[in-house]
Amino acid sequence: MSWEQLTKRQPRVVKTLTNTVRKERLAHAYVFEGGHGTGKMDVALQLAKTFLCREKTDVEPCGECKDCRRIDSGNHPDVHVVQPDGQSIKIDQIRGLQKEFAYHGMESEKKVYIVEHADRMTVQAANSLLKFLEEPSSSTIAILLTEQVHRLLETIMSRSQVLSFSPLPSDQLIGVLQDEGISLPMASMAAALTSDKSEAVEICREEWFAQARDKVIQLTEELRSRPNQALVSLQENWLSFFKERDQLDNALSLLLIWYKDLLFIQLSEPEHLVFVDQRQALEQQALHTSQKRISENMLAVLTAKQRLGANVNPQLLMEQLVLRLREG
Numbered sequence: 001m002s003w004e005q006l007t008k009r010q011p012r013v014v015k016t017l018t019n020t021v022r023k024e025r026l027a028h029a030y031v032f033e034g035g036h037g038t039g040k041m042d043v044a045l046q047l048a049k050t051f052l053c054r055e056k057t058d059v060e061p062c063g064e065c066k067d068c069r070r071i072d073s074g075n076h077p078d079v080h081v082v083q084p085d086g087q088s089i090k091i092d093q094i095r096g097l098q099k100e101f102a103y104h105g106m107e108s109e110k111k112v113y114i115v116e117h118a119d120r121m122t123v124q125a126a127n128s129l130l131k132f133l134e135e136p137s138s139s140t141i142a143i144l145l146t147e148q149v150h151r152l153l154e155t156i157m158s159r160s161q162v163l164s165f166s167p168l169p170s171d172q173l174i175g176v177l178q179d180e181g182i183s184l185p186m187a188s189m190a191a192a193l194t195s196d197k198s199e200a201v202e203i204c205r206e207e208w209f210a211q212a213r214d215k216v217i218q219l220t221e222e223l224r225s226r227p228n229q230a231l232v233s234l235q236e237n238w239l240s241f242f243k244e245r246d247q248l249d250n251a252l253s254l255l256l257i258w259y260k261d262l263l264f265i266q267l268s269e270p271e272h273l274v275f276v277d278q279r280q281a282l283e284q285q286a287l288h289t290s291q292k293r294i295s296e297n298m299l300a301v302l303t304a305k306q307r308l309g310a311n312v313n314p315q316l317l318m319e320q321l322v323l324r325l326r327e328g
Contacts, residue, residue, distance in 0.1 A: 001042055003050075003060055009039050009197075013163050017043070021050055021059045027161040029133050029142040031118070033149035034165025037196030041116070043165075044143045045071055048079050048112040051141060082115045087311065089115065091124040098131060109139045118144035119151035126153050133159040167195035177204060185277045189213055192257050192274045193250070209250075215241055216254040217278060219322075224285050227326045234322050239315055248314055249305060256301045262286055263294050300324045 007014045013032075020026055030047075032040040046061070049071050053061035061068050070076035080100060082093055097113060113132075115121075121129065132142060133156060144160065146152060170191040177187035177197075182204045189209070190200035203209050215238060222230045242248040257274045264272045265286040270279060304321045308314065 001046055002063075003046060006039065006043055006046060009168060010043060010165055013043060013165060016163060017047060018059045026051065026141060028137065028140065029144070029160040031144045031146065031149065031152065031157065031160045031162045032165060033146050033162060035167050035195060036147055037194030037199050038165035038167055039196060040145045040165055041114070044114050044145060045079075047141070047143065048076075048114070051112060052076070052078065052110055078111045080111070080113045082113065084117050084120045087120065087309075089117070089121040089125050091122060091128050094121070094125045094128040098128065111140045113140070113142045115142070115144045117146065118156075119146045119148040126156060130155055130159070168197070170195070173197060173200060177201065185213075185275070186210065188274045188276050189254070189257075193253060208247075211241070212247070212251055213254060216251060216258060217275070217281070219255070220258050220285065221281065223322070223325050224288065230322050230326050231319065234318055239318060242314075245308060245314065248318070249308055252301055252305045252308065256298060256305075258282075259294055259298045259301065262289065263291065263298075266291050266294065297325055 003014055003018055032044060034040055049061035049063075049068050050056060050059055052067045052071070053065055054067065055062040055065045063072075067076065071079055074081075080097060082089060082097065085093060100111070115129075129142075130153075132140075142160075144152070144156070149157075149162070170188075173191040173195060174184070174187045177190060177200055178184060180201065182190075182201070186204045186209075187200075190203040193203060194200050219230070219233060219238060222233045226233075238251075242251045261273050261275050261278075261282050262285055264270060265279075265282050273279060273282070275282065300321060304317055307317055
């Protein structure tokens with residue numbers, strides 16, 4: 001990855017950072033905020049390489065030196081990545097970082113800390129992190145990544161430079177994927193799930209996602225034509241396939257997209273469809289429902305996604321959701 005490649009995805013963010021590097025005015029703390037798949041981690045790692053590379057040309061790290069290679073392989077001793085331990089980032093994790101603050105860098109005086117899903121810090125962890133932010137060092141950079149910037153403490157925001165990452169327009173991403181030989185239905189689905197090209201390609205090439213898409217279509221047909229069999233289908237075909245929470249979350253995302261497509265049919269806007277090869281089925285379902293009911297179903301799916309994140313029993317959650325969707 002290079003700054004030039006990243007410019008195509010996040011031109012404004014890259015311009016801000018590279019200009020700052022040239023002027024040697026990097027902030028001691030950044031908040032990278034934006035949706036899933038917008039390249040926040042890629043930019044964070046590129047900034048780390050630029051900061052630590054001793055052979056860079058202008059702002060571009062060499063990519064070949066020991067520092068660059070270690071960052072690429074994820075084992076640089078002076079680049080620390082903190083991820084949620086379970087559902088949250090806990091105070092002990094931040095205290096561990098604070099101990100590292102007191103030591104000199106292993107390879108140089110410089111250090112980089114990247115906190116993924118920074119919005120998931122407990123209140124105690126967030127307050128503990130303020131100790132670093134309130135005592136900045138020119139040789140240390142903290143980068144906080146978040147999809148929900150409104151959940152960060154105002155005190156953290158005020159001590160950081162906030163950079164907003166824009167999603168790649170879905171029609172542009174679909175075109176890129178089709179250029180690589182990916183079918184329009186799969187490209188449309190991937191573009192609806194992420195705005196990151198590499199992740200979208202991975203989605204399209206995973207047979208699991210194609211099967212997941214079929215399972216979602218099958219469930220919506222059960223709910224329409226055989227609502228009394230929907231719970232049986234849920235047990236036999238759904239829960240046995242979507243076994244992990246992240247898999248179930250992806251399934252709910254696809255189900256939400258289906259209802260959005262139904263709404264587009266109701267609004268006579270078929271050009272926005274994601275399930276492009278299912279237009280006939282969508283039109284049939286649209287004949288038997290209303291915009292109000294579609295909106296209620298979308299809200300039900302969104303609520304289920306939120307409850308899934310709150311550690312609710314997946315089987316109970318899906319049974320309750322299917323009963324709500326079946327009412328329509």
